[in-house]
Amino acid sequence: MNWDLTSYFSGFDSADVAQFKASLESEIAGLQSRCAQITPIGADTAGSWEEIFLEVEVVWQRMSHLGSYLGCLTAADSANEAYKAAEAAFATVSAEAETLEVDLKRGLREASDADFSAFAQRPALAECGHYLSRLREEAQRTMSPEEERLAAALGVDGINAWGRLYTTLSGKLEFDMVYADGRREKLPMAQRRSLMANPDRAVRRAAFEGGNAAWAQVEDVAAAAINAIAGTRLTLNERRGVDHFLDVAIFQASTTRRSLDAMFEAIFDSLELPRRILRLKAQAMKTSGVSWYDLEAPLPGLGDNEEVIDWPRAKEIVQTAFSRSYPRLGSFVQSVCDRNWIDWEPRANKRPGAFCTGSLLTRESRIFMTYNGTMGDVRTLAHEAGHAFHSYILKDMRAYGHFYPMTLAESASTFGEMILTEGILADAAVGAADKLSALDSATAQGAVFLMDIPMRYEFEKAFHEERSDGEVEVSRLEELMTQTQRRIFGDVLDEGGEDPYFWASKLHFYITGVTFYNFPYTFGFLLSRGLFAEFKERGSGFLPHYEEFLRLSGSATSEQLARRILGCDLESPEFWKSAIETLRQPVERLETLLLHRLEPDGVGGDEEEG
Numbered sequence: 001m002n003w004d005l006t007s008y009f010s011g012f013d014s015a016d017v018a019q020f021k022a023s024l025e026s027e028i029a030g031l032q033s034r035c036a037q038i039t040p041i042g043a044d045t046a047g048s049w050e051e052i053f054l055e056v057e058v059v060w061q062r063m064s065h066l067g068s069y070l071g072c073l074t075a076a077d078s079a080n081e082a083y084k085a086a087e088a089a090f091a092t093v094s095a096e097a098e099t100l101e102v103d104l105k106r107g108l109r110e111a112s113d114a115d116f117s118a119f120a121q122r123p124a125l126a127e128c129g130h131y132l133s134r135l136r137e138e139a140q141r142t143m144s145p146e147e148e149r150l151a152a153a154l155g156v157d158g159i160n161a162w163g164r165l166y167t168t169l170s171g172k173l174e175f176d177m178v179y180a181d182g183r184r185e186k187l188p189m190a191q192r193r194s195l196m197a198n199p200d201r202a203v204r205r206a207a208f209e210g211g212n213a214a215w216a217q218v219e220d221v222a223a224a225a226i227n228a229i230a231g232t233r234l235t236l237n238e239r240r241g242v243d244h245f246l247d248v249a250i251f252q253a254s255t256t257r258r259s260l261d262a263m264f265e266a267i268f269d270s271l272e273l274p275r276r277i278l279r280l281k282a283q284a285m286k287t288s289g290v291s292w293y294d295l296e297a298p299l300p301g302l303g304d305n306e307e308v309i310d311w312p313r314a315k316e317i318v319q320t321a322f323s324r325s326y327p328r329l330g331s332f333v334q335s336v337c338d339r340n341w342i343d344w345e346p347r348a349n350k351r352p353g354a355f356c357t358g359s360l361l362t363r364e365s366r367i368f369m370t371y372n373g374t375m376g377d378v379r380t381l382a383h384e385a386g387h388a389f390h391s392y393i394l395k396d397m398r399a400y401g402h403f404y405p406m407t408l409a410e411s412a413s414t415f416g417e418m419i420l421t422e423g424i425l426a427d428a429a430v431g432a433a434d435k436l437s438a439l440d441s442a443t444a445q446g447a448v449f450l451m452d453i454p455m456r457y458e459f460e461k462a463f464h465e466e467r468s469d470g471e472v473e474v475s476r477l478e479e480l481m482t483q484t485q486r487r488i489f490g491d492v493l494d495e496g497g498e499d500p501y502f503w504a505s506k507l508h509f510y511i512t513g514v515t516f517y518n519f520p521y522t523f524g525f526l527l528s529r530g531l532f533a534e535f536k537e538r539g540s541g542f543l544p545h546y547e548e549f550l551r552l553s554g555s556a557t558s559e560q561l562a563r564r565i566l567g568c569d570l571e572s573p574e575f576w577k578s579a580i581e582t583l584r585q586p587v588e589r590l591e592t593l594l595l596h597r598l599e600p601d602g603v604g605g606d607e608e609e610g
Helices: 015-035 046-076 081-109 113-120 129-139 143-156 159-172 189-195 201-219 220-238 245-252 256-268 272-285 309-323 328-339 375-394 408-425 432-467 476-494 519-553 559-565 573-581 586-597
Strands: 174-178 183-190 356-359 364-366
Touching: 015 046, 015 081, 046 081, 046 356, 046 364, 081 129, 081 143, 081 159, 113 129, 113 174, 129 245, 143 159, 143 220, 159 189, 159 220, 174 189, 174 201, 183 189, 183 408, 189 201, 201 220, 220 476, 245 256, 256 432, 256 519, 256 573, 272 375, 272 432, 272 476, 272 586, 309 328, 309 375, 309 408, 328 375, 356 375, 364 375, 375 408, 375 432, 375 519, 408 432, 408 519, 408 559, 432 476, 432 519, 432 586, 519 559, 519 573
Parallel strands: none
Antiparallel strands: 174 183, 356 364
């Protein structure tokens, strides 16, 4: 592994891990016993409940510390049996900890409005009002405490076990990569995505076809997992009195149905703009449209003679771009690199994907990614660094103030990507071809956020609706996926260019802690474009407001923060349309540069430097 995990524990087999886990289990058991003996929050019990809430807050800190550590180990080496066993054992501890939340909800749900208001205003619970209100709201949609405890216990070997199975499967899965010269290589699935961003279309197609052939071999397992995860959620929703499966996703996103509907109304009314991006790519490739494996590829010619960006250079690109316009962010990223908080090296048995994790105990973050030397990988570094910076800004907030939703988390990460792009475009030392590449990458991201991710949302909705009537077969999953891709992408997607196995290969469909894991990315992308537009207009004077946005992300709803920081209404399609429109100028600039580049005598030229 590349990262230094010694601030978590001295080593996986060390005594401090065992002692920490034993102490944590003892604390949870003690709290469970005390919670069982106390009546709901009232004037006579408020003091005792306050003590419990404060002690549970410490438990969450310690849970995040151990959970993050084990998650780092299993992601970096998904084949390690000892790591997997420890993570499975931690799932049992997590289930016990979940029962504490069951009791907290019981105490809040059965309290009168007056008693709750008085409790939330107690000095020791300062800055906890938003957390307490959300927990009380969630408590209204729960089963009896006994049933909730049973659900948590069964989840260890049920829904969470299906998620762990998928993670193990994807981490171990390999595919045959067949090159144009006949050379054949067996590669881990974690390297497939970078190959599907290769400048050579034949390489992309080979990685796509080889990967899907591998997924076809395990399609039944993947289908069983996705059906079990959704089926469990639907069953629990029914028992908890949840009216619609989206209600849970919307609550977890800390937004409203009106905001979600307004966002998708704006997107579906504006699909021609992201389709325009892909038509431009098809024009450059001299094809009638794009295939699925073209979505993250560079424009033809941009990467043909480009050398692989080595890891030191990648860090330098990100740190320089950040420092130029946001010195505090640049300094932070430098410290992340200096302290070896990133596991970046490609190797067998690494889990696919990228993430940022952290400990509420040490207030440190770790970044996981597989770096293969592409500009897309550089963007991933900037993206995950944005997440880490978000946690850094929150470091002085109490633990209950760190529970922010994905919608706001993804705002910070995509804000980091936008700073990276602007930094590259403004750097006089960066050549015209590299600037064109950065602009291509940024606009391609727009196409992903405005078509690919909405497609995932529409697929998930359709899948959950059908899953309500029983298990969905592999053939129907493939059909739902291709139909949805065709509907969202339209004629810009070549006939036969769909990816029928995207439901199997996309990790996001199998994450058990958050339902409908996909749409928050688009929500955060567009919200960050609103934030970035304000930054460009107001300059560095806006950055304190941006940091306030990050600091309060666990203390307010998305709507409240947007109104406070941007003065806008997320429940209106107009905000989302204006955010989408910020893509038009980069797209038009890319068109101009590309058309100039495609002209017979239009190679190079000082005008491309602007």
